[in-house]
Amino acid sequence: MTTIIEFNGKISADACLDKIIHGDCLEVMRALPDKCVDIVITSPPYNLLNSTGNGLKKNTNCGKWKNAAIKNGYAEYEDNMPYAEYIAWQRACVAEMCRLIKDDGAVFYNNKNRVQKGLLEDRSEIVRGFPLRQIIIWKRSGAINFNAGYFLPTTEQIYLLCNKAFKLAKGANKNTDVWEVKQEMKNPHPAPFPEALIDKIISSTTGQIILDPFAGSGTSAVCAKKFGRNFILIEKSLKYCEMAQSRIDGGDWRHGLDAPRGDSKKPV
Template sequence: MEDLKNKIFCGDVLEELKKIPDQSIDLVVTSPPYNLKNSTGNGMKDGRGGKWANAELINGYKHHSDNMPHEEYVEWQRNCLTEMMRVLKDDGAIFYNHKWRVQNGLMQDRQDIVQGFPVRQIIIWRRKGGFNFNPGYFLPTYEVIYMITKPKFKLAKGANSHGDVWDIGQAKGIDHPAPFPIELVERIISSSDGKLILDPFMGSGSSAIAAKKLGRDYVGIEISPEYCEYAEKRIAEESSQLEIAL
């Protein structure tokens, strides 16, 4: 595992996950692509962009179109979760961030992805703000974090005093279409005693930065070489700031 610590591996998520030994990871914190361009409710599916017309996500992620047939997307995410469970220690947990949405007029709550996995709790991440051009439902202002646990998982001392609704704003000024706020990841990691943190959808590097700030080690996986390079740059900058502070 020493060869894996504090590195981001650039490649296909399932192929890279299979290289990680069984029961070697303490905590998984991740937010996968949401398959937004296959969504009927935001105008992306037909290419117009809808409320996202000026957003970078209209073009998808770098090296990932974010436009898979729904059944294929579900199978992919379930395979990813299965691998995450394999590499997780018996006292570990997965914090799996996703978003519910209305599809064809009905709620899509991601049960088709997480069904059968040991979900212990759902945390509401209230992001604040947003836009809603659909007169059929209220403005969505939150995402969900599924806490999927192994049997022996326990929170760090005092962490159970947090409620299950977290008011944390969205990340700003990050060169990525859907960055994880560092504050959110810090809340998750600091709520665990885990020393080795895995993010198999590393993106802009927020999970690694949060781990470093809390004195933990990380392992990252990211398919895009551009995002890998950007994440490494952010991590290096944050490490320099930490050294200056010390």
């Protein structure tokens, strides 16, 4: 059975291998030594409940948000920080991810542009100053746009931050930088990666140890295993740690959790 380790302030990289660490990812990453992983693949919370205008708000219970699982935030994280605090937090997390990768390592950091107070809020503030090599566009399938002021957004970004020696797996450079992958529909976690997206990242790289510090339902680990790679997961919510554990071990991981999220109604 995949072990869940309770973080108590100290941890070695070896002890984390193929384990789920229950704890705050910034604290856990800060406890790990430099250059101990090959690839980071992660998607943090997007701060969706900190919205302006007709955006998502806490306890929203009607209209366009009623089918969006994320409307209640995560099990143990509200996803509602003042903007500057969110950016500072994410920059601190990205700094740790970049410190943890080896000289030929890379970070695949997924986030999403938003429109706030009528203007585009892209995520350049988070990645500025880090070694950004490419922005991969993840084109999802359609959603619903209730806002008359802009076109329906269907894309997210995957920032490829990497050290100089990072190279793709042989032949992977034939792929374009626009990836069309449908969002996940059958996962009860409120904001999961589709496996196909992570399969594409892992099969395009050769690194052995894959870290996901915002692990959620453990998609990165499930995909890492498919390709014979090792994983390290970090997740703040014990409920999601247990969900990932059951999923990695081939258990009935969808059982007893909230309903799947009905992504065709996902807010934009």
